[in-house]
Amino acid sequence: MRLANLIGGVFVLILGLAVVFFSSQLTYYSEFGPGPGFLPLWVGMIISACGIYVVIDLLRKQGGKEEFFKLRTRLGLQIFITIIITFLLLPLLGFPIGLAFFIGVTMRMMGKHRWAPCALTAIITAIGIHFIFISWLTIPLPRGLIGW
Amino acid sequence: MELLNNLYTGFSIALTFNNIIYCLVGVLFGQIVGVLPGIGAPTAIALLLPLTYKVNPTSALIMFAGIYYGVAYGGTITSVLINVPGESSTVMTCIDGYQMAQKGRAGAALSVAAIGSFLAGTISIIILMAFAPALARFALRFGPPEYFALTAMAFGLLTVFGGEQPIKTIISTMFGLLIATIGLDVVSGMPRFAFGVPQLLGGIDFIVIICGMFGVAEVFSSIEEPEEGEIIKQKMHLRDLFLTWEEWIASRWAILRGGVIGFIVGMIPAGGITTASFLAYLGEKRFSKHPERLGKEPSKGLPHLNRLIILPRSAASLHFWHWEFQGLLRPL
Numbered sequence: 001m002r003l004a005n006l007i008g009g010v011f012v013l014i015l016g017l018a019v020v021f022f023s024s025q026l027t028y029y030s031e032f033g034p035g036p037g038f039l040p041l042w043v044g045m046i047i048s049a050c051g052i053y054v055v056i057d058l059l060r061k062q063g064g065k066e067e068f069f070k071l072r073t074r075l076g077l078q079i080f081i082t083i084i085i086t087f088l089l090l091p092l093l094g095f096p097i098g099l100a101f102f103i104g105v106t107m108r109m110m111g112k113h114r115w116a117p118c119a120l121t122a123i124i125t126a127i128g129i130h131f132i133f134i135s136w137l138t139i140p141l142p143r144g145l146i147g148w
Numbered sequence: 149m150e151l152l153n154n155l156y157t158g159f160s161i162a163l164t165f166n167n168i169i170y171c172l173v174g175v176l177f178g179q180i181v182g183v184l185p186g187i188g189a190p191t192a193i194a195l196l197l198p199l200t201y202k203v204n205p206t207s208a209l210i211m212f213a214g215i216y217y218g219v220a221y222g223g224t225i226t227s228v229l230i231n232v233p234g235e236s237s238t239v240m241t242c243i244d245g246y247q248m249a250q251k252g253r254a255g256a257a258l259s260v261a262a263i264g265s266f267l268a269g270t271i272s273i274i275i276l277m278a279f280a281p282a283l284a285r286f287a288l289r290f291g292p293p294e295y296f297a298l299t300a301m302a303f304g305l306l307t308v309f310g311g312e313q314p315i316k317t318i319i320s321t322m323f324g325l326l327i328a329t330i331g332l333d334v335v336s337g338m339p340r341f342a343f344g345v346p347q348l349l350g351g352i353d354f355i356v357i358i359c360g361m362f363g364v365a366e367v368f369s370s371i372e373e374p375e376e377g378e379i380i381k382q383k384m385h386l387r388d389l390f391l392t393w394e395e396w397i398a399s400r401w402a403i404l405r406g407g408v409i410g411f412i413v414g415m416i417p418a419g420g421i422t423t424a425s426f427l428a429y430l431g432e433k434r435f436s437k438h439p440e441r442l443g444k445e446p447s448k449g450l451p452h453l454n455r456l457i458i459l460p461r462s463a464a465s466l467h468f469w470h471w472e473f474q475g476l477l478r479p480l
Contacts (some may be wrong), residue, residue, distance in 0.1 A: 036333035036340050043325050050319045076371045
């Protein structure tokens with residue numbers, strides 16, 4: 001777990017520093033008391049301090065044998081990347097087609113299904129979501145370039 | 149005597165055939181909507197409002213109450229079965245309810261949540277009816293110092309969750325505070341960490357984070373360790389849904405404690421169902437003779453786990469009345 005904790009510690013430190021940077025651009029103290037930047041600045045400083053503590057604490061300790069990436073971690077990462085890509089494509093594809101893309105890709109990657117059932121499920125998902133949620137229930141889901 | 153008269157009048161109205169059917173329909177629809185993660189009671193009532201358009205006001209309110217409890221219980225179902233809280237008040241139910249489900253006792257977990265909630269809720273409502281005027285005066289005296297004290301107590305209670313690595317507790321608490329700062333600042337109205345995204349101006353809802361934390365984590369963990377997600381096949385009998393007598397005996401004080409904590413927190417404006425469930429769980433961790441078993445895989449001693457599922461549900465029971473105090477029903 002040492003490497004995992006080290007990566008986590010560095011991430012916490014970077015996040016804390018980013019919070020400190022962005023909150024320093026907000027008003028720290030206003031006429032009526034603490035401004036909008038007051039709380040986030042302190043939160044950012046505490047997060048950064050925690051990140052530094054975790055990193056230093058780990059560097060002082062001796063590392064043992066470890067297994068950070070398990071056999072199936074790669075698959076988890078692929079799913080995670082697919083979620084991010086889907087999220088980024090939502091404004092272009094719209095919600096029904098975006099979700100259909102995600103379902104199709106995960107079925108293919110995780111379930112190892114053949115292309116035909118993956119594509120069929122994706123198409124049914126897109127049509128179903130469009131007609132049930134957008135047309136029938138008129139829920140304002142993000143629309144893509146083709147208006148779906 | 150007046151209390152008994154009021155109770156008689158209430159029951160004589162509520163226990164008519166029509167009103168029971170409306171309540172049943174409300175509970176049924178509430179459960180269907182409550183199973184969907186992220187949809188809480190106010191949203192569910194708003195969605196199901198058209199169902200009551202042609203109903204008289206008393207029956208409509210009974211139906212709302214049914215929907216409210218149905219949604220609350222629907223959240224318990226997903227918490228116990230798939231480790232994803234349906235709403236914020238069922239977060240604590242996930243911790244031990246899911247462990248029971250993995251041991252093949254999902255039915256018992258669901259039934260104890262329902263029965264415990266009913267018992268503690270009934271006790272709370274009777275106390276409320278007896279002392280409502282005095283309690284209302286007490287609730288109105290709640291001002292900024294009391295809210296501050298409540299928040300300070302919540303942070304103090306985090307030490308109970310701390311475990312062996314307090315640094316992780318501090319980091320997660322700060323992450324929570326950081327997420328809470330996203331959106332418009334309540335004092336100045338200035339946008340914080342919205343980065344020009346209009347959707348972020350309203351902040352990030354608690355249930356969104358909870359669904360992400362429990363649901364997405366569960367998905368990734370089942371991808372990585374597929375053998376842990378094996379389905380336990382077993383024969384189900386109706387009697388498996390109920391607890392044994394010993395389990396009920398072990399659960400009795402937990403039901404009472406949950407009811408009392410839910411009642412006290414439910415009285416406080418802005419206290420609410422989620423705070424009550426967290427406080428009840430943490431309180432039980434303090435009262436428990438075996439706190440090390442909490443949230444861990446049970447070796448034996450299911451009664452102990454049952455107690456913890458009852459608590460959050462019971463603590464929530466007074467919330468409906470608290471809700472009415474806040475005037476949430478009035479706009480409807």
